Amino acid sequence: MAINKILIIDDEKDIVKFLSMSLKIDGYETVTAYNGKQGIEVFKKEQPDIVLTDIKMPEMDGLEVLRQIKMIDPETEVILITGHGDIDSTIAALQRGASDFINKPVKDEALAIALKRAEAKIYMRRQLEQYTCNLEDKITEATHEIKRKSNFQKLLIRSSNDGIAATDSDWKFVICNPEAEKIFGCKFSDIVNKIDIETLYPSDIAKSFKKAAKEDKDENLDWKETTFPSKDGNSIPIRFSGRILYKNEKMIGSVAFFQDLTDIKKLETELVQSEKMAAVGQTVSGLAHYVKNILVGLKGGSYVVDVGIKKNNTDKLIAGWDTIKKNIARVSDLVQDLISYSKEREPDYQICLPNDIIIEVVDLVKDVAKKNNIKITTKLDPAIKETSMDPQTIHRSLLNLITNAMDACLDDIDTDKNFGISIKTYLGANNIFCIEVEDNGSGMNDETQGKLFTSFFSTKGGKGTGLGLLLTKKLIEEHRGTINAKTNLGMGTIFTIELPYKETETELKELTKEDLS
């Protein structure tokens, strides 16, 4: 808004005319009055920005004009035109808010300077007004934004799937969302500012918070799984994390996040259950297949026996009866396997020489291996001494692994290989006794390898129960050991069994020492 309307009040008409003319030339709009009363009326009507008024006027003088104008609009700039001997009135006028004065006779420069000053004052005031106005708008806007954000955050906290609870620096609760109420089993109103975390949280959670505060830890606590005792005496499985809150490096509170794992745990259990069911399904179908093969054998055998009886042919009788006996043995093996698999068995620890057991097993299979052109080699570590182990575990596991290794050789499509199986024993770190069975047979693809120990699975068609490796794994685990396989399709496989090992002698020595002391 430009400043250009000036009201001129003077009882001397010539001065009014002169001033009006000169101001118009300078680009101002002027309105005029020839006495104080008229001046006030014009002021009300025209609302000029600046008023130029003579001090000495009949009836209403300049001081009164100033007073009334300031009452109407205190922000109007009033410049007084003074003559000689008006010093006292001038001072009074300045005290009452006049912005400036110029002496009669009015000189152009003096008037220009006075107007400039008045304009500058108005300009500054308007700027200030605008600025204040803006500031108020900005504050309103910012307040809205803050409100919006805080509402959003409140909503976020309220409707979060995680339980969220915050405390002040005295560990007293100040925030607790509905999910947290559910886990805590109490209403926010019951705990707000009343109880601290040690009363409500399980001690392990409370401890980790206090520890973090003590260490000035300014990062989230690691997510940890634990349980929260519920009101009904059960416990709720949860995951929790949290953070100590700081302001200017001073601890001002804490916030904790809880995830209720009840549903997840339930799903996990269901998953395990359904996997078990699937395993049972596979077992049943694997078993059915195996049993069918036995039946084929029995049927064939009885046919041959029938022929033998009919023809009185002893050879046939023997051959058929052999088949039947063999298949009866297969049934009994299967039943044995099933029983051992389903039964918990404690290893029968005995003092033995593991390397000797390995030689025994190799002796057992060497004829079959030779017949199939498979060379079995052994490399047994002489450092392995007498120890307490279950010889049955080693015997059965190794026999199974070697049988598998031979099958892997016979199964290989590359029949030109020089097939070999090597059995190695050695002592690993931390008193671990290792048996390695390596073959250069067919190896396994990823799918077969993935199913090795997990389900009743066989690649041997009707010849395997699909229980062998599962049983081996069970035996080894009951013996607190592990079994692993490394395989390369077309190149071969290495199975490694690791069992805890302790020399009997050292054990005895320790015992004696204890006895002596």
Place this chain on the structure above:
Amino acid sequence: MSKKVLVVDDDPDVRTFIVTVLEENNFTPIVAQDGVEGLQKIEEENPDLVTLDVLMPRGSGIRLYRKLKTDPSLKNIPVIMLTGITLKSFLRSQKTLSEFQGEKVPVPDFYLEKPVEPEELIDAINESLKG
């Protein structure tokens, strides 16, 4: 003169059974326990018909079947597949090999899944020898 039938199967029980069935029906059985021995016996003995197992340790039935059906001097010997695996898996493996080797083999005349009844086998053999 009775016809010569070669039984190729790694399972001795199956061999005993099939041999007995064949003898009972006036065939002359010969046996081989794997694909390699099977081919050797075919060349030596020149059988009239072959019964062939699929899953065998050395030289599988799948390979021997292909060998028989792609060799001009052998491809007229009738082959009866006698096995524990399904026809579907057998055909799938043949199809894969056909694509791989770029050579097609005909579907076997008879594909019997174990357990096989003696009459079923004899019918299949008689049918094959007629053709």
